[in-house]
Amino acid sequence: MRDVEKRDALILGIETSCDETAVSLVRGGRKILADEIVSSAPEHIRFGGVVPEIASRIHTDAILDATRRAFAAAGIRAEDLDAVAVTYGAGLLGALLVGVSFAKAYAYAIGKPLVAVNHIRGHIAAAYLANEELRPPFMTLLASGGHTAIIHVKSYEEHEVLGSTLDDAVGEAFDKVARVLGLPYPGGPSVERLAREGKNTVSLPRMLKGAGGYDFSYSGLKTAVINFVHTAAQKGEDFGKADLACSFQSAALNVLADKLFRAARERGVNTVTAGGGVAANGYLRELLTERAEREKKTLILPEKRYCTDNACMIAAEGYIQYLKGNFADLMLNAKASIPLKNALNNLH
Ligand SMILES: Nc1ncnc2c1ncn2[C@@H]1O[C@H](COP(=O)(O)OP(=O)(O)OP(=O)(O)O)[C@@H](O)[C@H]1O
Ligand SMILES: [Mg+2]
16 A cells, blocks of 8 residues: 555544443544444443443444444445554453454454554544644643553653552542542542532642652542541531532642643653543643643643543554554454553553
């Protein structure tokens, strides 16, 4: 295939690692032609978190129709595809297996390559969808339900983790705080909504603010919020939930912006990006925008819908692997957990 044709490759992206059945069609790793998402979140609300069996069943029900809708929306045919990219890990095993099995069958049926995509590399690649000109090197903040890290993306392949969480991920802290405040699942958006009505008046620990290099720690902050709520309950005191949510959000997110921009400054990197569900948080986006202006850095943020799980980011990362000829075979299996360093080095 001529190089110019390769650069325009059309990728079918499939993501089923958690509670979103997502299917995308992306050209050249950047141009979104179709973006279908079926969320099973409403089915999990009454359980307060994702029930893997239910998520897997809904993926099975939804995936074929979502794929058909994607092709119809883009007005293209399966024969036009260059490759099928699928999240193989990390995530809920049963949920991943639905996408992996579907993608294998699809790729086999149309005789096109299968590309195995790591979900975390997908979150990082979401920034490419936001700006056609974005090229490494850049400094990225990965802030999701399972990860919190500052990563120096030196090239499409070379990623250096400068710091990561020593305990809980920031998204996980949002989810736990939501639970103790009695807010509905998914926790992050609920806390953000409530925080908008409050003030930053509760003094909470800002863990590893100046210390710990580029590392983070969220368990102390989470525990401080839980203790605050329990102490108030024991004393029968009423407390301002919105103020607590606002104070928690401020403590949790300021440290991310501080360390991200310090890393960019110290490494002499001019472009900064972010990815993962927490990067959809409006307050964090404002913090990053202000900081970028002050420090004269270029900030590229994926649209909110491409921060949380989606298939466009999987096609964007799939495209990078496609250009390298990094194809999977039909023995591809799903993986529930993959250490961050392995994920970034594309070690399956
Ligand atoms: N507006 C928001 N404010 C804060 N947190 C948010 C917001 N929206 C989503 N989140 C958080 O983002 C997380 C979900 O993001 P994402 O889908 O990337 O995580 P995941 O796929 O579960 O984890 P990972 O990508 O690390 O495997 C949840 O913890 C959720 O609470
Ligand atoms: Mg995710």
